[in-house]
Amino acid sequence: MTTTGAPHATRPPTADEFDPGIPGFEASGGDWDEIAREAVGEERIVVNMGPQHPSTHGVLRLMLEIDGETVTEARCGIGYLHTGIEKNMEFRTWTQGTTFCTRMDYLAPLFQETAYCLATERLLGVTDDVPERASIIRVLMMELNRVASHLVCLGTGGNEMGATTVMTIGFTAREEILRLFEAVTGLRMNHAYVRPGGVAQDVPEGFEDQVRAALPKVRHYLGQLGDLMLANPIFKARLTDVGVLNLAGCMALGVTGPVLRSTGLPYDVRKAFPYSGYETYDFDVPTSTDADCYSRVVLRLEECYQSLRIVEQALTRLEATSGAPVMVADKKIAWPAQLAIGADGQGNSLDHIRQIMGTSMEALIHHFKLVTEGFRVPAGQAWQTVEHPRGELGVHAVSDGGTKPYRAHFRDPSFNNLQAVSVMCEGGQVADVVVAVASLDPVLGGVDR
Amino acid sequence: MTDGTTAGGAADKPVPQPEEVLGPRSGELVAGSEQAGRGGRGPEVVEVRRGMFGVHGSGDTSGYGGLVQPVAMPGAATRPYGGWFDEAVDVLAEVLGEQGVAFDAAVERVVVDPHTDPPSPHAELTLDVAREHLLAVCRVLRDDQDLRFELSLGVSGVHYPDDTGRELHAVYHLTSVTHGRRVRLEVSVPDADPHIPSTTSLYPTNDWHERETWDFFGIVFDDHPGLARIEMPDDWPGHPQRKDYPLGGIPVEYKGATVPPPDTRRSYS
Numbered sequence: 001m002t003t004t005g006a007p008h009a010t011r012p013p014t015a016d017e018f019d020p021g022i023p024g025f026e027a028s029g030g031d032w033d034e035i036a037r038e039a040v041g042e043e044r045i046v047v048n049m050g051p052q053h054p055s056t057h058g059v060l061r062l063m064l065e066i067d068g069e070t071v072t073e074a075r076c077g078i079g080y081l082h083t084g085i086e087k088n089m090e091f092r093t094w095t096q097g098t099t100f101c102t103r104m105d106y107l108a109p110l111f112q113e114t115a116y117c118l119a120t121e122r123l124l125g126v127t128d129d130v131p132e133r134a135s136i137i138r139v140l141m142m143e144l145n146r147v148a149s150h151l152v153c154l155g156t157g158g159n160e161m162g163a164t165t166v167m168t169i170g171f172t173a174r175e176e177i178l179r180l181f182e183a184v185t186g187l188r189m190n191h192a193y194v195r196p197g198g199v200a201q202d203v204p205e206g207f208e209d210q211v212r213a214a215l216p217k218v219r220h221y222l223g224q225l226g227d228l229m230l231a232n233p234i235f236k237a238r239l240t241d242v243g244v245l246n247l248a249g250c251m252a253l254g255v256t257g258p259v260l261r262s263t264g265l266p267y268d269v270r271k272a273f274p275y276s277g278y279e280t281y282d283f284d285v286p287t288s289t290d291a292d293c294y295s296r297v298v299l300r301l302e303e304c305y306q307s308l309r310i311v312e313q314a315l316t317r318l319e320a321t322s323g324a325p326v327m328v329a330d331k332k333i334a335w336p337a338q339l340a341i342g343a344d345g346q347g348n349s350l351d352h353i354r355q356i357m358g359t360s361m362e363a364l365i366h367h368f369k370l371v372t373e374g375f376r377v378p379a380g381q382a383w384q385t386v387e388h389p390r391g392e393l394g395v396h397a398v399s400d401g402g403t404k405p406y407r408a409h410f411r412d413p414s415f416n417n418l419q420a421v422s423v424m425c426e427g428g429q430v431a432d433v434v435v436a437v438a439s440l441d442p443v444l445g446g447v448d449r
Numbered sequence: 450m451t452d453g454t455t456a457g458g459a460a461d462k463p464v465p466q467p468e469e470v471l472g473p474r475s476g477e478l479v480a481g482s483e484q485a486g487r488g489g490r491g492p493e494v495v496e497v498r499r500g501m502f503g504v505h506g507s508g509d510t511s512g513y514g515g516l517v518q519p520v521a522m523p524g525a526a527t528r529p530y531g532g533w534f535d536e537a538v539d540v541l542a543e544v545l546g547e548q549g550v551a552f553d554a555a556v557e558r559v560v561v562d563p564h565t566d567p568p569s570p571h572a573e574l575t576l577d578v579a580r581e582h583l584l585a586v587c588r589v590l591r592d593d594q595d596l597r598f599e600l601s602l603g604v605s606g607v608h609y610p611d612d613t614g615r616e617l618h619a620v621y622h623l624t625s626v627t628h629g630r631r632v633r634l635e636v637s638v639p640d641a642d643p644h645i646p647s648t649t650s651l652y653p654t655n656d657w658h659e660r661e662t663w664d665f666f667g668i669v670f671d672d673h674p675g676l677a678r679i680e681m682p683d684d685w686p687g688h689p690q691r692k693d694y695p696l697g698g699i700p701v702e703y704k705g706a707t708v709p710p711p712d713t714r715r716s717y718s
Contacts, residue, residue: 079681082680084689090696091711091714125571127571251599251626383622396620400522401518401520407605416603
């Protein structure tokens with residue numbers, strides 16, 4: 001079942017395209033004057049930025065055709081970080097899927113997990129049965145993750161323009177949030193914490209106080225970032241009216257998230273298609289009408305403050321629902337063990353093991369079947385989107401009625417938004433390319449999956 | 450309109466229906482088959498699997514060798530679809546009719562999942578569109594003021610190797626920011642003729658998504674401005690997300706035991 005004989009999209013080059021009479025110029029070092037002298041008469045130079053360029057957020061390759069300092073054409077090359085996560089998910093159970101999708105966009109792992117689990121719950125038909133406390137924990141973790149992700153965006157964005165202090169402050173603030181993640185999931189990234197039907201385990205004792213202690217510090221650093229960036233004349237000169245993409249452009253290119261909101265459209269999935277109870281939280285969707293890189297920085301900062309608002313509301317609810325279940329009651333979906341973390345940071349609930357080993361053979365069989373075989377998901381397909389820090393993240397999950405996803409496709413916002421690079425960069429200066437790409441905030445782990 | 454009897458050519462295929470294969474207990478075993486009771490055409494069987502634990506070609510001593518399991522996707526829905534679905538389908542049929550395109554020819558099936566009474570708030574609308582009318586349907590969905598699906602969230606592919614004549618599916622996810630609605634279009638093509646017209650003229654954002662679907666599934670999007678591979682290297686042979694493409698991997702030794710690669714492990718059909 002291959003496409004042998006089918007027309008290939010990348011047809012072989014025809015003879016006149018690769019005329020040996022046309023000279024080629026390739027430079028890999030040396031004195032620029034000499035290179036330019038060799039290329040006399042040829043003003044058009046194609047420069048490869050990346051895939052190892054530090055300002056490309058990973059392994060993004062930018063192919064720029066430049067005329068002097070002006071970019072006349074810009075194209076992206078991606079795929080350097082493709083690891084086949086979607087294919088791998090087809091060979092693991094639905095529960096194991098979270099372990100894979102969390103590794104896609106490594107700066108916002110909890111969003112992939114939640115979107116995937118919400119899609120799975122749709123297929124299972126248990127969307128309304130997910131306990132309230134599980135949804136509160138998901139919202140809390142996602143909003144903390146949004147702040148952490150925006151902090152990296154702002155920090156690295158500043159670093160790329162030479163403002164190292166912006167980077168150090170951004171990462172220091174992110175550290176506060178990563179410590180909270182570590183307290184809950186045991187890990188700073190790749191959590192696999194959100195599971196179909198709820199979350200893996202309840203938050204640890206005293207977590208609410210830990211978050212309350214961390215929030216003022218995060219606010220403090222956000223204030224410092226604002227002071228450093230928002231009124232800085234150099235920063236503003238570099239970002240204002242750079243990388244402009246208007247509303248029509250955003251809609252045509254499917255660009256969502258802060259870039260779309262910088263054109264004035266308050267489209268936020270949390271408001272438009274609420275999930276996990278977002279409709280019950282009080283928060284605003286900040287917008288701007290400048291549609292440039294500077295307004296996107298302002299929006300990301302403002303979104304951090306809005307996320308902290310949601311975090312505070314979620315904390316109050318978390319305290320009110322203390323002790324409530326964090327996994328669906330259906331024992332055919334929920335893993336039977338309520339995990340208990342030992343002194344070594346991992347481990348299982350010894351009480352549960354004692355019970356299933358000593359008293360209940362049926363429980364042991366059930367546990368074994370559920371963990372090794374997994375639960376069956378009714379055949380069908382589901383589409384679930386969440387508001388990712390970079391835009392609308394969509395999950396297309398297809399089930400064949402088995403214990404493994406038949407297909408799990410992730411519409412990653414970074415992947416889609418990178419299409420806007422040519423529109424945002426062409427006609428600008430080479431230095432503006434760095435700024436424009438930073439304002440899209442692509443994370444290549446999510447782009448290539 | 451789709452009354453469930455004329456939709457598509459899939460009904461003529463000699464695939465075993467769940468009732469034939471499994472007898473009276475099919476309703477318990479086949480997920481999604483509860484819709485057969487609603488007067489629709491019943492679930493769409495895309496594959497029939499035999500055995501369990503991935504044992505093929507050798508003696509199966511597990512006792513599960515005789516197990517027969519049809520894979521049945523939700524079938525065509527009958528009216529009322531529920532919620533805004535009826536109104537949107539009516540508008541689409543009306544505007545398509547004005548343009549001289551018969552609705553039944555353009556939309557092979559309307560699937561509502563889950564289709565319950567009263568309508569579920571989590572129901573999703575899927576339109577199975579014939580590829581020759583895909584652009585017309587997209588144009589109406591995007592431009593008509595009562596539909597206004599102005600935001601495309603991309604294309605994804607699904608491969609059903611045993612659904613003869615409809616092996617490759619391209620799935621389009623459209624969102625209406627104006628009305629707060631979502632619809633899914635599904636176009637199925639045979640593996641022998643994997644051509645679908647490109648939607649980049651209507652939704653430029655589908656450019657990379659169609660390249661990705663070509664790369665992973667080998668669906669050729671005609672009139673795409675530059676249908677090159679996007680994730681895999683340009684000279685890569687094959688299309689990795691197809692079901693007949695192996696996952697790969699090597700056995701891993703851990704503490705004396707050997708862990709086989711994931712695609713050769715025991716599977717629960």
